[in-house]
Amino acid sequence: MRERKKPEDLRSARWFAPDDLRSFGHRSRMMQLGYGEEDFANRPIIGVLNTWSELNTCHAHFRERVQDVKRGVLQAGAFAVELPSLSVDESFIKPTSMLYRNLLAIETEEMIRCHPLDGVVLMGGCDKTTPGLVMGAISAGVPMIYLPAGPMLRGNYAGKSLGSGSDAWKYWDERRAGNISDAEWLGIQGGIARSAGTCMTMGTASTMTAIADAMGLTLPGASSIPAVDSEHQRMSAACGRRIVEMVWEDLTPDQIITEGACRNAAVVAMATGCSTNAVVHLIAMARRAGINLTLDDLDALGRITPLIANVRPSGKDYLMEDFYYAGGLRALMKQMEDRLDLSVLTVTGKTMGENLQGAKVYNADVIRPLSNPVYEEGSLAVLRGNLCPGGAVIKPAACDPKFHVHQGPALVFDSYPEMKKAVDDENLDITPDHVMVLRNAGPHGGPGFPEWGMLPIPKALIKQGHRDMLRISDARMSGTSYGACVLHVAPESYIGGPLALLKTGDIVRLDLPNRRLDMLVDEGELARRRAAWVAPAPRFERGYGHIFLKHVTQADKGCDFDFLETGFGRSAGEPEIY
Numbered sequence: 001m002r003e004r005k006k007p008e009d010l011r012s013a014r015w016f017a018p019d020d021l022r023s024f025g026h027r028s029r030m031m032q033l034g035y036g037e038e039d040f041a042n043r044p045i046i047g048v049l050n051t052w053s054e055l056n057t058c059h060a061h062f063r064e065r066v067q068d069v070k071r072g073v074l075q076a077g078a079f080a081v082e083l084p085s086l087s088v089d090e091s092f093i094k095p096t097s098m099l100y101r102n103l104l105a106i107e108t109e110e111m112i113r114c115h116p117l118d119g120v121v122l123m124g125g126c127d128k129t130t131p132g133l134v135m136g137a138i139s140a141g142v143p144m145i146y147l148p149a150g151p152m153l154r155g156n157y158a159g160k161s162l163g164s165g166s167d168a169w170k171y172w173d174e175r176r177a178g179n180i181s182d183a184e185w186l187g188i189q190g191g192i193a194r195s196a197g198t199c200m201t202m203g204t205a206s207t208m209t210a211i212a213d214a215m216g217l218t219l220p221g222a223s224s225i226p227a228v229d230s231e232h233q234r235m236s237a238a239c240g241r242r243i244v245e246m247v248w249e250d251l252t253p254d255q256i257i258t259e260g261a262c263r264n265a266a267v268v269a270m271a272t273g274c275s276t277n278a279v280v281h282l283i284a285m286a287r288r289a290g291i292n293l294t295l296d297d298l299d300a301l302g303r304i305t306p307l308i309a310n311v312r313p314s315g316k317d318y319l320m321e322d323f324y325y326a327g328g329l330r331a332l333m334k335q336m337e338d339r340l341d342l343s344v345l346t347v348t349g350k351t352m353g354e355n356l357q358g359a360k361v362y363n364a365d366v367i368r369p370l371s372n373p374v375y376e377e378g379s380l381a382v383l384r385g386n387l388c389p390g391g392a393v394i395k396p397a398a399c400d401p402k403f404h405v406h407q408g409p410a411l412v413f414d415s416y417p418e419m420k421k422a423v424d425d426e427n428l429d430i431t432p433d434h435v436m437v438l439r440n441a442g443p444h445g446g447p448g449f450p451e452w453g454m455l456p457i458p459k460a461l462i463k464q465g466h467r468d469m470l471r472i473s474d475a476r477m478s479g480t481s482y483g484a485c486v487l488h489v490a491p492e493s494y495i496g497g498p499l500a501l502l503k504t505g506d507i508v509r510l511d512l513p514n515r516r517l518d519m520l521v522d523e524g525e526l527a528r529r530r531a532a533w534v535a536p537a538p539r540f541e542r543g544y545g546h547i548f549l550k551h552v553t554q555a556d557k558g559c560d561f562d563f564l565e566t567g568f569g570r571s572a573g574e575p576e577i578y
Ligand code: FES
Pocket: 058, 089, 090, 091, 125, 126, 127, 164, 197, 198, 199, 203, 205
């Protein structure tokens, strides 16, 4: 039993308790808001960091949901304040939301640090919001609980269920092939996103909230609850109640985010057929907590972890709503508990093993037993070779197996517009054996590491009936994407990585069983090309983009800022109050 904090030990007491002029000012300003000392003194002050915005469709319900959180906080005898936080949405932010994950992390850390908060509820869900909020809160170090937005309802059109992203790509290819009418296309547009909530495939959002759940940062199983289910409201109020107890128990993130918790998160991510983006975010989150999780660790887990969540895009048939009805993440974790560290502590104050007690699978086709997985292995593989000495990733389960060992001539594009123009050219000189390559699409080159990695199949091949081919880039791809796409090539081409030296016509070889990706060009020729390479101008000369380019690390290190991970697991400390 942990010793409970006393009111005078609360962090917020430093702002409100002393009998001095500064604290008089703080108290009088709370009274300006209409609160008396009985509201805020001698009780935890809980910050609710809300990433709601009118342009974040995945968080559309957060405006109301925050009231449920506050209700829970009040019920537990504490005081809640809502703090609007940078709403990094996936749909509208350009050039890419990834440019702003670290900005959200900085904002989160500093908002917590500079305010009189004893604990925080983090309201996020849309892709980058989970790692951004969690990274910042790890560095801030006060008790925190993560409240996942929850997936939206399944898409529906003309009797077919539609999956976010995945079915957009699929039907877009059919439209380009001339198989879909204008009216059908409009119907799909209206039916693919039917409610508030995050993408309901096992894309980046569902992967990242599952990771937060598996790390012990959410109430057990919270990540699977659909956004518009009334259970989501009850879970939100429970988050409010629980964070107050966490403050009294002084249950800080460093006690929860341990090596065991990170490993659990990685295993669960593999078992769900995780988005490749999970690699970058999981590494970044772990490094903030002082844990050196590497690409090779993830590859090793990818080789031995069966994919048991039959949820698209890696799974065949189902979506997140089905996953919830089948028992959700608790059931999946229960199914594989002998592969997890059950002793790790979680936000409940109990161990992961205790949290999983009683969890059951209700549909063994959605959450498969380990003896009947969707794939024996293959959520994720890490490649090395002379094209990617710092690593690259591929999702073997999501690509046509005939590409697992493949050799073909490269067709190289230096920019997205150049590539887009070519793929729309019905007379493009290309064969199914070609390897399409897009470079200058990494953290520096994109800029910001955009999700361009699922390069569209050229129209010339679509018309011949081809729907997959080997593609390579230093970009990321959406978690809802699929296909034989090698991603996150590091170091990226824009800073002189070997991808910058590749020429159209060079032979590229992928050997997935041996985890190799190489260009078959001799060393002397590569040395000549390297000597002739000229570094391009930085993409930003001013503003936040300038800071980003100066400090972002490469994909294999999680793309955090170098100055934020300095000190590995340490925050900037408490502010002085004078
Ligand atoms: Fe927000 Fe996909 S756009 S989760």
